[in-house]
Structures are given as structure tokens and as C-alpha cells.
Amino acid sequence: MVIEITSDADLPKCLNTVSKQAAKARQLAQSYSGIPAKKAQGPRPQGFFSRTMIVTLQNGEEVVIQFRPEPLDVEPFKVARRVLGPAVPDVKILQDEELEREGIWTYWITCIPGKTWFDGARGKGPQTLVTTVQSLGRILSKGRIEGSSELVVDRKLRPHVELLLSSEDNQIRRFHGVARDLFGKLDQLKILPLFISHFDLNDFNIMVDDNCEVSGLIDWELSTPLPFGMGFSRIHTLAGEFSEKRFHMPPEFEDAEKGFWQEIYNGIPEDLYRLFHANPGVVQIAVALGTLLDAFQLDEGKIGPYNPVVVEALPKLLTYRIPLIRGSGSPYSD
Numbered sequence: 001m002v003i004e005i006t007s008d009a010d011l012p013k014c015l016n017t018v019s020k021q022a023a024k025a026r027q028l029a030q031s032y033s034g035i036p037a038k039k040a041q042g043p044r045p046q047g048f049f050s051r052t053m054i055v056t057l058q059n060g061e062e063v064v065i066q067f068r069p070e071p072l073d074v075e076p077f078k079v080a081r082r083v084l085g086p087a088v089p090d091v092k093i094l095q096d097e098e099l100e101r102e103g104i105w106t107y108w109i110t111c112i113p114g115k116t117w118f119d120g121a122r123g124k125g126p127q128t129l130v131t132t133v134q135s136l137g138r139i140l141s142k143g144r145i146e147g148s149s150e151l152v153v154d155r156k157l158r159p160h161v162e163l164l165l166s167s168e169d170n171q172i173r174r175f176h177g178v179a180r181d182l183f184g185k186l187d188q189l190k191i192l193p194l195f196i197s198h199f200d201l202n203d204f205n206i207m208v209d210d211n212c213e214v215s216g217l218i219d220w221e222l223s224t225p226l227p228f229g230m231g232f233s234r235i236h237t238l239a240g241e242f243s244e245k246r247f248h249m250p251p252e253f254e255d256a257e258k259g260f261w262q263e264i265y266n267g268i269p270e271d272l273y274r275l276f277h278a279n280p281g282v283v284q285i286a287v288a289l290g291t292l293l294d295a296f297q298l299d300e301g302k303i304g305p306y307n308p309v310v311v312e313a314l315p316k317l318l319t320y321r322i323p324l325i326r327g328s329g330s331p332y333s334d
Contacts, residue, residue, distance in 0.1 A: 003069040004048045011051065012102035015067055018042060025053035025065035028094055032108055035059055043116075045204075047219075054111060064089070064109035071105050076223040079145060080196045087112075087139050087216045112207045112216030120208040128212040129252045133238050134259035135214040136206065140232070141267025143195040149227040150190045156224075158186055160293055163303060171311055172296060172303065178318055182289050188282050189227040189289070193272060197231025197290075199223045201238065226290070228272070229283040233290030235260055236317050247313035249331070257331060261323050280324040291317050 008016050015021050026037035036058040043052055050068045057063065066072075074091045081088040094106040114120060121128045164172055164179045198205070199222035207216045239256040240249050265273060276283055295310050295317075296303050319333035 005046075005051065005069065006048075008051070011067070011069070012104065014098065014102060015051065015104065021051050021053055021067065024067075024099075025055050028065050028096065028106060029055040029057065029063055029108070032092075032094060033057060033061075033063070035061070040065070062111040064107075064111050065094075066107045066109055067099070068105045068107065069103060072107055073221050074107075076196075076220045079225070080143075080198075080217075080220050080223060083143050083145055083196055084139060084217070085142070086110075087214070088220060089216065089218060112218060114207045114209045114215040117203040117206040117208050117212075117214075120210075121203075121212055124212060126250065126252050129239065129250065130256045130259055131212045132206070132208055132214060133235075133256035134263050135212075136201075136238065137260035137263030138267055139214055139217070140195075141264045143197075143231070144228075144269065144272065145194050145196055145225055147194045147225065148190070149192050149194055152194065152225060152227065153186050153189050157189070157226075157289065157293070158183070160298055161186070161289075163298070164292075164296055167303060169303070171306070171308075175292065175296075175314065175318075178288075178292060182285065182292065185285050186289075189230075189286055191275070191279065192227040192229065192282060192286060193275075194225040195228045195231055197223060197226040198234075201231075201234040227286050228276075229286030230290035230293075232260075232264070233287050233294055235287075236291065236313075236320065242309055242313070245309045245312065247316060254331065258323050277324070280322065284322055284325050287320065287322060288318060291320065 005011065008018065015024060021042065022040040025040040030037040038056045038058055040053045040055040043054060046052060050066050053065045055063050055065055074093070077088060077091045081090060089112055090110045092108040094108050096106050099106055117132055121132065161179055161183045165176060165183065167173065198217060198220060200219060205217060205219045206214055207218060209215045235257055239253045239260065240247055268276070295314050296306050298304065316332055320331055321329070
């Protein structure tokens with residue numbers, strides 16, 4: 001059961017105010033680094049599962065101290081950092097007996113420079129959408145990891161789709177036809193290499209510099225290796241947007257979306273480039289499956305609460321075709 005933090009009052013007494021969190025973060029940062037800490041302040045908004053403080057050290061370096069009411073799985077960070085480099089923060093576990101007695105786990109995280117995309121793009125022109133999404137493709141193109149997709153398909157994806165097909169939920173039943181079609185094509189995905197796939201790519205987890213180029217990606221804890229293409233299904237909401245509970249393509253959508261895929265093509269290894277161009281239909285299956293499973297995510301072996309706005313848009317999102325498949329056609333069917 002994931003423990004949510006709805007307010008600072010949910011934390012133990014030693015951390016139940018912003019000032020207490022800041023003081024403890026300064027103490028921990030100084031103790032770990034050996035450098036005096038000048039100040040600490042929290043980002044806005046804070047997450048639902050942690051409290052985060054950005055600590056500025058005497059030498060000007062910024063580090064992140066994070067307090068969590070349950071342990072953080074650092075392995076996804078390590079896997080992502082191994083292939084994507086400094087675009088992924090490094091994470092270290094900090095030992096603090098007082099906090100551990102109170103059921104709080106503490107982490108030192110390297111600070112990704114810049115602002116969240118949500119804040120960094122504010123007040124800038126619409127062309128920044130193209131810049132950000134393209135540069136994101138450039139980073140994610142490096143995400144290949146060792147291993148075969150076979151076990152992921154059989155042990156992770158197949159049970160997930162089977163769970164959808166067995167569901168009596170009316171919202172899920174609407175997509176049983178799509179799920180059955182994709183279920184029959186799962187074995188095709190085994191020819192694709194594994195890529196690290198961020199669980200929740202959004203404008204709060206994507207960091208950008210002053211030019212709106214992506215400087216890094218945060219919050220990797222629930223991320224996992226998936227067949228190439230599945231993790232790119234977030235292109236819908238990266239290049240598109242929800243407004244008044246409906247999905248829309250802004251005027252810059254295709255420039256951003258095509259730029260994203262072009263950066264993927266440019267950055268992947270030559271053998272994968274040849275595989276991709278020989279089997280674009282298989283990558284299309286991966287993107288469609290990623291879109292479906294992203295809408296109905298697993299939570300402790302069950303389909304977790306899903307966003308009704310995303311589900312309402314799903315029939316349109318599932319008509320998406322990658323540029324290599326559609327050519328000069330429209331990204332979505334009407």
C-alpha cells in the first residue's frame with residue numbers, strides 16, 4: 001500500500017512543518033558532504049509520496065534531500081542513469097536513526113539543473129513545445145539496456161493484458177476488442193530491444209534549461225524496462241494537451257511529435273535503426289500497447305484508479321500512427 005502525504009501534518013512531529021524539514025535537510029546535507037549548508041527550500045508543488053528540500057551548500061552546489069514514509073527503490077534510478085547518464089539524478093540512501101525510528105527514509109539526490117517544464121515554459125512562445133519535445137527524444141534515444149524483451153512480454157505485459165480482458169469494469173470492457181487484438185500480437189514485440197521507460201513522463205518530471213532544452217528527468221522510482229516504443233507512448237500528452245477534459249493537438253503538435261521521433265531515429269544504434277525500419281509495424285504495436293496500458297496501470301496486481309479524462313480520449317489516442325507508418329497522413333484518425 002503506497003503511503004500518500006496529503007499535508008505536512010501526515011509526517012512525524014520532527015518533520016511536520018516546512019521549517020523543520022529545512023533544518024533537518026541542512027543538517028543532513030552538511031553531514032554527508034562535509035560542506036556547510038547555507039539554505040534549504042522546498043519545490044512547488046511537493047509530491048504526494050515525499051517531502052523534498054533543495055539545499056544550497058556553501059560552495060554554491062545544490063543538492064536534494066528527500067524524506068519518504070516508505071523505502072525508495074533506487075534500482076530504476078541506477079538502470080536509467082547507467083544508460084542516460086547525468087540526465088538522471090544519482091540517489092544515495094542516508095542513515096539517520098532519529099528519522100528511522102519515526103518510519104522515515106531519507107535520500108540524497110543530485111540536483112538536476114533548471115526548472116520543471118511546467119515552470120520553465122511559462123511565458124515563453126509556443127515554439128518551446130517543439131524544442132522541449134525534440135530534445136527529450138534526443139535523451140530517450142540513448143535508453144537501450146541489456147537483456148531480452150521475451151521475459152518482459154511473458155511475465156509483465158501478458159498478465160497485464162489478461163487482467164484487462166478479464167475485467168468486468170464497463171470502462172475497461174469498452175477496450176476489450178483492442179486488448180484482444182494486441183494480446184494476439186504480443187509475441188511480435190520479442191524482437192524489440194529493451195529500453196528504460198519512465199513511468200510518469202509529464203511536465204513536472206521533465207527539467208528544462210533557460211532555452212527549454214531538456215536538462216534531465218526526475219522521479220524514476222516506478223520505471224521499468226519495456227520493449228522499444230512502449231515508453232514513447234506518452235508522445236500524446238507531451239506534444240498534445242488536455243483542455244476542458246478533451247484531448248487537443250496544438251498547432252505545433254506535428255512539428256514536436258515528428259521532431260521527437262526524428263531524434264529517436266538519429267540517436268539509436270545502427271542495428272536498431274535497421275530493425276526499426278524493417279519492422280515499423282512492430283514498433284507501432286508497441287506504442288499502441290503502451291498507450292493502452294498507460295491508461296489502465298497496474299497497482300499491486302490490480303488495475304489502479306484511472307484518469308477518466310484519459311480514458312475518454314483513449315479511442316482517439318489508439319488511432320495514433322507513428323510517422324514512419326503514416327507518411328504524410330494525419331497522426332490520428334477522425
